[in-house]
Every structure is written in structure tokens, then in C-alpha cells.
Amino acid sequence: MENRPKPARETLHAMPLAAIVLVVLLLGAFLWLLYRSEREQEYHSLIKNILWVEQNLGFQLATAEERLEHLAEELARRHLDMAHFKATAGHLVANGPEIERILLLGPDRRILAAVPPSAGGEAPVEGGTFTMAAKLGKRAFSGPVSTPPGGTGFEMQVPVFRDGKLAAMLVAIFSLDDLLGSHVPWWVAEKYRVSIVDGNGNELGTKSRLAVEPGRSYVVPLDPPGHDMALKASVYPSETSFTRNALAAAILGLAVSAILSLWAVRRHIQRRVAAEQALHAEHAFRKAMEDSLTVGMRARDLEGRITYVNPAFCRMVGWPAEDLVGRSPPMPYWLPEDVEATMALNQAVLDGQAPREGFELQFRRRDGDLFDALIYEAPLIGADGRHTGWMGSVLDITDRKRAQELAAREQEKLQQTARLVTMGEMASSLAHELNQPLAAIASYATGCLNKLASGKFVREDLIQAVEKLAAQAQRAGRIIRRVHDFVRKSEPNMAPCFLDDVIEDSIGFVEADARQRGVRIETDIRAVRPLVLGDRIMLGQVMLNLIRNGMEAMIETPAADRRLLVSTTEAEGMILVAVADRGTGVMPDAVDRLFTPFFSTKSEGMGMGLNICRSVIEQHRGRLWFQGNPEGGSVFRFALPMAEP
Amino acid sequence: MKVHIVDDDEAIRDSLTWLLSSRGLEAEAHPSAEAFLARQEPAAGCLVLDIRMEGMSGLDLFDRIRDRGCRLPVIFLTGHGDVPIAVQALKKGAFDFVEKPFNDNDLVDKVIEALAQDARRRARQAGADSLAARLASLSERERQVMDLILEGRMNKVIADRLGISMRTVEVHRAHVFEKMGVKTAVELARLMVAMKG
Numbered sequence: 001m002e003n004r005p006k007p008a009r010e011t012l013h014a015m016p017l018a019a020i021v022l023v024v025l026l027l028g029a030f031l032w033l034l035y036r037s038e039r040e041q042e043y044h045s046l047i048k049n050i051l052w053v054e055q056n057l058g059f060q061l062a063t064a065e066e067r068l069e070h071l072a073e074e075l076a077r078r079h080l081d082m083a084h085f086k087a088t089a090g091h092l093v094a095n096g097p098e099i100e101r102i103l104l105l106g107p108d109r110r111i112l113a114a115v116p117p118s119a120g121g122e123a124p125v126e127g128g129t130f131t132m133a134a135k136l137g138k139r140a141f142s143g144p145v146s147t148p149p150g151g152t153g154f155e156m157q158v159p160v161f162r163d164g165k166l167a168a169m170l171v172a173i174f175s176l177d178d179l180l181g182s183h184v185p186w187w188v189a190e191k192y193r194v195s196i197v198d199g200n201g202n203e204l205g206t207k208s209r210l211a212v213e214p215g216r217s218y219v220v221p222l223d224p225p226g227h228d229m230a231l232k233a234s235v236y237p238s239e240t241s242f243t244r245n246a247l248a249a250a251i252l253g254l255a256v257s258a259i260l261s262l263w264a265v266r267r268h269i270q271r272r273v274a275a276e277q278a279l280h281a282e283h284a285f286r287k288a289m290e291d292s293l294t295v296g297m298r299a300r301d302l303e304g305r306i307t308y309v310n311p312a313f314c315r316m317v318g319w320p321a322e323d324l325v326g327r328s329p330p331m332p333y334w335l336p337e338d339v340e341a342t343m344a345l346n347q348a349v350l351d352g353q354a355p356r357e358g359f360e361l362q363f364r365r366r367d368g369d370l371f372d373a374l375i376y377e378a379p380l381i382g383a384d385g386r387h388t389g390w391m392g393s394v395l396d397i398t399d400r401k402r403a404q405e406l407a408a409r410e411q412e413k414l415q416q417t418a419r420l421v422t423m424g425e426m427a428s429s430l431a432h433e434l435n436q437p438l439a440a441i442a443s444y445a446t447g448c449l450n451k452l453a454s455g456k457f458v459r460e461d462l463i464q465a466v467e468k469l470a471a472q473a474q475r476a477g478r479i480i481r482r483v484h485d486f487v488r489k490s491e492p493n494m495a496p497c498f499l500d501d502v503i504e505d506s507i508g509f510v511e512a513d514a515r516q517r518g519v520r521i522e523t524d525i526r527a528v529r530p531l532v533l534g535d536r537i538m539l540g541q542v543m544l545n546l547i548r549n550g551m552e553a554m555i556e557t558p559a560a561d562r563r564l565l566v567s568t569t570e571a572e573g574m575i576l577v578a579v580a581d582r583g584t585g586v587m588p589d590a591v592d593r594l595f596t597p598f599f600s601t602k603s604e605g606m607g608m609g610l611n612i613c614r615s616v617i618e619q620h621r622g623r624l625w626f627q628g629n630p631e632g633g634s635v636f637r638f639a640l641p642m643a644e645p
Numbered sequence: 646m647k648v649h650i651v652d653d654d655e656a657i658r659d660s661l662t663w664l665l666s667s668r669g670l671e672a673e674a675h676p677s678a679e680a681f682l683a684r685q686e687p688a689a690g691c692l693v694l695d696i697r698m699e700g701m702s703g704l705d706l707f708d709r710i711r712d713r714g715c716r717l718p719v720i721f722l723t724g725h726g727d728v729p730i731a732v733q734a735l736k737k738g739a740f741d742f743v744e745k746p747f748n749d750n751d752l753v754d755k756v757i758e759a760l761a762q763d764a765r766r767r768a769r770q771a772g773a774d775s776l777a778a779r780l781a782s783l784s785e786r787e788r789q790v791m792d793l794i795l796e797g798r799m800n801k802v803i804a805d806r807l808g809i810s811m812r813t814v815e816v817h818r819a820h821v822f823e824k825m826g827v828k829t830a831v832e833l834a835r836l837m838v839a840m841k842g
């Protein structure tokens with residue numbers, strides 16, 4: 001049983017798997033795209049927001065710048081009115097949380113005033129920026145500077161000119177942290193970690209809720225204040241990704257479980273297919289077996305309807321399966337003349353009374369030939385264990401029976417031959433043995449006669465010769481006695497027997513032989529159950545011999561006339577049996593010697609048959625004789641005394 | 646001129662010897678074929694052999710002595726069923742066979758006949774022997790002349806055939822007649838026919 005992959009089935013198996021894989025891939029791609037677009041969107045909103053923040057900061061700084069420039073103009077106009085400075089700067093510091101301090105420096109960079117007032121130990125103002133602002137005559141921003149306590153910030157320096165000369169320098173110190181803290185709105189801070197970095201990416205100030213590792217970031221230069229300072233926003237990982245991951249995981253899990261279940265289904269299907277194939281193979285094997293059987297198989301249901309026949313059975317009876325299946329008794333292959341008996345037997349089988357050792361029946365083939373069948377019936381048990389009918393195996397035993405008969409006949413022939421051979425051998429050796437003394441006796445006697453006739457003899461010689469002659473006669477007598485003993489040992493085994501049975505048996509024996517020779521054996525049994533006292537076997541041998549002789553005598557007879565008539569009649573306490581053939585008859589010159597031992601009219605005959613037959617009949621106190629048949633051929637008759645029942 | 650009986654049955658040997666002696670015939674009995682073969686082969690007489698014997702059968706013995714060149718007539722004694730064998734022996738040149746038991750003098754008559762035949766054969770053999778000696782004394786040329794005489798040729802034809810003169814043929818002819826012990830060509834022809842027969 002091989003498991004050949006069928007392309008169609010493979011495709012069938014692969015399709016759902018491919019579909020699932022494809023779905024997973026597509027879903028994955030979809031999720032990824034979604035993720036991508038979300039990221040993209042996030043990024044865009046990040047950029048948007050950061051730009052907005054940057055704009056906002058720019059705006060704030062611009063506002064601060066405007067106010068400081070306004071203050072610078074006011075101070076220029078009011079000859080550096082300190083009170084005004086303090087009031088305005090105080091207002092600015094109070095309202096601009098990003099502004100740490102506002103200083104007013106002289107051209108020599110000394111602090112003229114500070115809001116909030118200095119606590120001493122000022123950090124020097126960024127010199128480069130001061131110079132720049134003074135030279136350019138317009139505000140300038142410094143790079144990052146340290147702001148107490150430990151923060152980072154930057155300075156905005158706005159020069160105050162009077163009459164084209166630098167009168168003072170307004171310095172606003174911005175804290176980056178405060179700048180971010182107050183001007184980055186909550187909804188931005190919630191999503192992004194917003195910080196200000198220097199050119200090397202070091203964080204100078206930040207507004208962050210959490211110390212989480214942020215994801216993507218976007219950096220925009222912060223100008224003002226410039227000096228490579230930049231605004232950096234980093235996205236916090238959002239909670240939405242958890243949902244998405246859970247979704248992806250669920251999808252993946254589903255896909256895996258789908259594949260697993262598909263695989264399980266496939267394995268199941270494979271097992272089913274294997275089982276199916278095994279079943280097919282089994283079925284094919286059984287069919288091949290049934291078809292190759294020489295035994296006819298015939299299944300019938302409980303009513304006796306044929307449900308199945310195998311080819312051997314069809315061959316046996318000559319009807320095709322379609323003509324037989326579904327038939328109810330009587331069956332077409334039954335013998336029309338035995339339908340009733342067969343029906344009864346059939347009923348017995350259906351009642352479960354079929355003999356276990358099988359039974360013999362004659363069936364008729366479609367072409368009319370009869371054959372002997374040996375039938376075994378067994379109950380047919382269905383898959384569910386119920387008794388559904390009968391399975392019968394039918395053996396054609398015609399040949400077997402024929403062979404048996406033939407063997408029996410051969411055996412019988414052999415025995416007969418053996419018997420005849422032993423008889424013949426015995427007779428032959430007897431003849432030889434007797435020949436010796438007889439030859440000697442004859443010689444002595446003739447010698448004596450010759451001597452006596454010649455007249456020239458010595459008396460003693462004659463006496464001696466005659467004595468020797470007598471001794472030889474004794475010798476011959478001894479041989480004869482030995483034969484008597486032998487014959488007595490093989491005395492017939494007498495018992496009452498019916499002669500018609502004997503005749504029937506012997507006819508049965510030669511029937512096949514007769515068919516072969518084209519001889520019809522007819523019987524005319526007038527004697528009703530004739531009982532004789534005799535040896536059945538020996539009488540049977542006599543009948544066989546006479547019938548065979550009769551058949552052999554008709555070899556030359558035209559086929560139409562080859563009839564052998566065996567008849568019996570009763571007369572005066574004797575049973576007369578006649579075997580009449582229509583053969584060549586017995587030649588007149590052979591009639592006298594017919595019953596002589598060792599006389600045979602047949603080339604291969606031993607000449608013992610008729611002689612022995614006559615001896616047997618005489619042993620039974622009967623007579624055997626021969627007559628010509630008025631219709632041509634010869635009639636052998638014997639008479640036996642009837643036994644008292 | 647003895648009758649040699651070979652039979653393994655003592656009674657048969659004894660009774661046959663008695664029977665033959667009652668007709669004045671001398672017999673010598675041998676209990677087996679082997680015993681007969683062991684002795685000096687008889688030059689004259691006849692053999693009476695039993696076909697069936699213990700050891701070597703009569704038929705085998707017959708074959709053996711025939712191979713040896715013994716030409717004595719053989720009579721077989723046969724029992725029932727031996728007739729086909731006896732017929733075979735006859736075809737091989739046995740003189741006759743007799744079935745046991747014998748009819749009074751049947752066997753004796755056949756023995757006498759066989760003895761007579763043997764005597765005739767020996768006489769013929771002797772004659773043939775002398776004739777052969779006479780033929781052997783002829784010269785080659787005389788032999789040629791004799792063959793032509795037997796063909797019935799005239800002297801003249803013989804002279805032509807052999808390329809010799811008529812005179813020489815006459816001389817050869819005289820020598821041939823003298824050596825063969827005949828007076829005429831007819832006598833010569835008879836003699837040669839008898840020899841061939």
C-alpha cells in the first residue's frame with residue numbers, strides 16, 4: 001500500500017494554510033502599515049507640535065524682546081530712570097516666568113541695577129554677547145549660561161543708546177527650564193519630553209513628566225536664542241501600542257491556532273485517507289481473492305435470496321452474476337426433477353440445520369451438464385454482529401468423484417488382476433512342478449515298454465525303472481496335495497446376500513468403462529430380491545468378468561447395436577442370471593475350449609477368467625454355461641440355488 | 646555318437662537315460678549347464694537341454710556353445726509357457742523342442758533324427774574339407790580357367806579372355822579335372838554346388 005501524493009490533494013491541503021499565512025501576512029502588513037502611519041502621524045504631530053512650541057517660544061521671546069526694547073527706549077528717553085526700570089523689570093519678571101532676572105549694566109559692564117536685586121556674587125555677564133550687542137546696536141542673545149541654582153539659561157542683551165552712544169545694557173536672563181515649563185502646554189508635555197539641547201546634544205533644560213526613555217524625537221533649532229541651541233521633543237511610548245500589540249498578538253495567536261487546527265485536521269484527513277486506502281486495498285485484495293477462488297461462493301439473506309456470488313460460482317453454474325443476484329429459490333441451477341428435495345434441503349439450511357461437514361448435491365449447469373457439488377454453509381454475521389444470512393462455499397467435486405471412482409475401479413481391476421496373476425502364477429508353477437515327475441514317469445514307462453517290446457531286457461532293470469516310476473508318481477501326488485491345501489486356504493466366505501445388489505454393484509463398476517466403449521447396459525431384473533448364500537466379492541467378480549467379456553466382444557459391433565443385457569429370473573428354487581452381448585459370438589472351434597484354463601480368444605487374455613468364473617459358481621453349488629445369442633453374439637448364463645431367507 | 650542330456654532334475658536325467666538306452670542309444674547326463682561347459686566339448690552326437698534350469702538356462706547354454714562353434718543339433722525340453730522361448734531358439738538354429746510331459750517315443754525319435762543329421766553334417770564337413778584341400782592345390786591360372794569352365798565357356802573364349810593360347814587352356818583344363826578328381830565339366834559343377842550348399 002503506497003501513499004502516492006496526488007497533486008490535487010496537496011493543493012487542497014496547502015490552500016487553507018496558504019490562506020492563513022497570507023491573512024497573517026496581510027494582517028501583519030496592515031498592522032505594520034497602521035503602525036507606520038501612526039508613527040508617521042505621530043511624527044507629523046510631533047513636528048507640528050514642536051514647531052508650534054518653537055513658534056510659541058519664539059513668540060514669547062519676541063514678546064520679551066519687544067518689551068525689553070521698549071524698556072530700553074524708555075530708559076534712553078528717561079535718562080536711565082532706575083525707578084521706572086525697577087518697576088517695569090519687576091513687572092516683566094513677575095509676568096514672564098521664563099525671565100529669571102533683569103539686570104541693567106553700565107557701558108563698563110558694571111551692574112547698575114538688578115531685578116530681583118542681586119544677592120551678590122554675580123555671575124559675570126556673557127562678554128561676547130555684550131560686545132556684539134554694543135557693536136551692532138541691537139539686541140543679541142548669548143549661548144547657554146549657568147543660572148543659579150544650577151540651571152541653564154541664556155541672556156538677552158539689549159543695548160540702550162543715548163545720542164548714538166551706549167548708555168547701558170539691559171540683560172535679561174532666561175531660564176530654559178522655566179521657559180519650557182511655562183510655555184510648553186500640558187497636552188504637549190504629556191506626549192513629549194520637551195528639552196532644549198546644545199550643539200552637542202547635551203540637554204540644557206527640559207520639561208518632562210517622567211523619566212521614561214522616550215522614543216522618536218525631533219529637533220528644531222531655537223533661534224533666538226541661536227548659538228546651536230535647539231528644541232528637542234521626544235515622544236513618550238503611548239499606551240495605544242499596548243492595545244495594538246495585544247491585537248497583533250491575538251491575531252498571531254489565532255493564526256497559530258488556526259494553523260495548528262488545520263494541521264490537526266490535515267493529519268486527521270491523512271489518517272482517514274490512509275484508512276480509506278487501506279480499506280480499498282483490503283477490498284481489492286479480498287475481491288482478487290474471491291475472484292481467484294476456485295471455490296464457488298454464494299451468499300444468501302435470511303429468506304434465501306442470493307445477495308452475492310463470486311466468479312467461480314458463476315463459472316460453475318454458467319449463469320452470470322447479474323442473473324443470480326436477487327434470485328429466490330428455486331434456483332435456475334437446481335435439477336428440475338429434484339426441486340422439491342432441494343427446496344427441503346434449502347429450507348433446512350435456512351433454519352440453520354446445515355450439516356457442519358457439508359453436504360453433496362447435484363447441480364445443473366446452464367448448458368445442461370450435471371455436476372456434483374459439495375456445499376458448506378456458514379452463518380453470515382454482519383458488521384454489527386447480527387445474523388444477516390448464509391455464506392455457502394460450493395466445490396465442484398465431479399472430477400474428484402470421477403477420480404475416486406476411477407481409482408476404485410483401477411484398484412478393483414488391480415486386485416482382480418493381482419488375483420488372476422496369483423492364480424495364473426500358481427497354475428503356471430503348478431504346471432511346471434507337475435511336469436517334472438510326469439515327464440519322468442512317461443519316460444520310465446516308455447522305456448519299459450520299449451524294453452518289453454524288444455524282448456531284450458534284464459528283469460532287475462525293469463523292476464528298478466518301475467520303482468523309480470512309482471516314486472515319481474508319489475512326487476506328483478505330493479504336489480497336488482499342496483495345491484489342495486492352498487485352495488482350501490482361499491475358501492469363499494459364504495454369507496447370505498442379495499444377488500440383485502451384487503449385479504447392481506458390478507454394473508456400477510463398469511459404467512464408466514461402458515460409456516467409453518459406447519456400450520449400453522440394460523437390465524431386466526425379474527427375480528425380486530433373490531437371496532443366495534455366497535461370497536459377495538467372488539460373485540461380483542464373476543459378474544464383472546462376464547460383463548467385461550461381453551463388452552469386449554462388441555468392439556467390432558456397430559455402435560448402435562452395442563447393447564449388453566443383464567437379466568435375472570427365478571425357476572425351481574434357482575436364480576438364473578444371463579449376460580447377453582451382441583458381439584462376434586464364439587467361434588465354433590473355441591466353444592469346447594472356452595472354459596479350459598489358459599485358453600483365451602483375446603490376444604492379451606490369460607485364459608483364466610471363464611475358468612475361474614465357473615469354479616466360483618460351482619463352489620456356490622451352481623452351474624455356468626454358454627449359449628449363442630439368437631440375435632447374434634453370445635449369452636453366458638449361470639444358475640445359483642436360492643437361500644432360505 | 647552320444648546323447649548329452651543337460652537337466653537339473655535328477656529324475657528326468659535318470660528316466661531319459663533309461664528311455665534312450667531302451668532304444669539302444671548311449672546317453673550322458675549333466676546336472677547343469679555349467680557342468681556341461683566344464684567338460685571336453687563332444688565332437689559328435691546331439692544335445693538335449695532343459696530350457697529352465699537353476700543357474701544358467703538351456704537357452705544361454707545354447708548361445709554359448711554356438712558361439713564356440715559347436716554345430717551339434719540341440720533339442721530343447723520345454724514346460725508350460727516356454728513355447729515362445731523355444732520358438733526363439735528354433736529361429737536361432739536349434740534342431741527341435743519337445744514339451745514335457747513327453748509322448749512315449751516322441752523324444753527318442755527326434756533324438757535319432759538329430760543324430761542322423763549330425764552324422765550327415767559331419768560327412769559333408771569331411772567332404773567339404775577334402776574339396777577345400779583340392780581347391781587349394783590349384784594354381785591361380787588353373788583357378789581362373791576352372792571359374793570360366795563353370796561359367797560354361799568354350800576353350801576358345803577362355804583363351805581369348807585370359808590372353809593365352811588354346812593349347813595352354815587345354816593343358817590347364819586337364820590339370821583342373823585331375824586335381825579336382827572329376828572327369829567332366831558337369832561333374833565339376835555338381836561338386837562345386839554341393840560344396841556351396
